[in-house]
Amino acid sequence: EPEVTQTPSHQVTQMGQEVILRCVPISNHLYFYWYRQILGQKVEFLVSFYNNEISEKSEIFDDQFSVERPDGSNFTLKIRSTKLEDSAMYFCASRTGLVTEAFFGQGTRLTVV
């Protein structure tokens, strides 16, 4: 069964460093999302991406965040200068169209020290 794949599963980084989280969405999906979940809190929307551009973003998605689809399969989230409060699980999700079911990757646990 096709699935969304995320790498790495766990990333530890020092405060102020840049990190890139990678996702391979399901191959026939057109809409891509990044969510995050701080420990013990709810799943929060960061950004959506369609047709090679950002379609919506939340207040959390400030200038330190960026997304790219560098090739036909990968979808990346970059955090330029990490802060302690960026420590969270980051989930990538994809779906075939609007209002269809979104499928999540297994997540990347980011720990900023």
Next chain:
Amino acid sequence: QKEVEQNSGPLSVPEGAIASLNCTYSDRGSQSFFWYRQYSGKSPELIMSIYSNGDKEDGRFTAQLNKASQYVSLLIRDSQPSDSATYLCAVEGGGSYIPTFGRGTSLIVHP
């Protein structure tokens, strides 16, 4: 600001019982509703989607939607200890095509 509300629980039910999980939402224009299951430390796993008023059944799971009252519920029949997890309600529509999640309800099924 779209709000999705869930009782955080925990909801504790005995094995074999029916577990009933509820979710209310603020945006009357919402069109799509999803239930996800999340085990501790894992990612959300889609259980069901529902788009129109009424019931939708899939195996042991039944989703119920009442748009007039702005609530959606999930019933789990014959609950098993393996159903113990956090159940997330996600709502979409009303001008934004972004699934918005509630905080989730923790379900504990005890043998």
